[in-house]
Amino acid sequence: MPILEYHCQACDHRFEVIVHGTQQPVCPACHSSRLQRLLSVFAVAGKHAETPSPGPCRTCGDPRGPGACALDGAGG
Numbered sequence: 380m381p382i383l384e385y386h387c388q389a390c391d392h393r394f395e396v397i398v399h400g401t402q403q404p405v406c407p408a409c410h411s412s413r414l415q416r417l418l419s420v421f422a423v424a425g426k427h428a429e430t431p432s433p434g435p436c437r438t439c440g441d442p443r444g445p446g447a448c449a450l451d452g453a454g455g
Contacts, residue, residue: 381397381398382395382396382397382398382419383395383396383397383398383404383416383419384416384417384418384419385404385406385414385415385416385417386414386415386417387406387408387409387411387413387414388411388413388414388415389406389409389411389413390406390408390409390411392406392407392408392409393417394406394407394408395419
């Protein structure tokens with residue numbers, strides 16, 4: 380059962396709806412069936428999707444990570 384995103388051409392309302400099989404959705408605001416299906420963007424949430432922090436600079440301890448300081452001219 381995909382979650383689809385629509386724009387109602389009758390009342391300009393945008394909404395998402397779970398579509399079951401061949402069911403034709405209607406606008407929850409005005410009940411019109413004049414809908415335009417929108418391109419939905421796939422989203423991922425959770426710790427596995429986050430970029431890990433590089434940790435503090437090993438030269439000076441700067442919390443912004445390696446390359447944040449210029450103590451040795453090489454950048455940490």
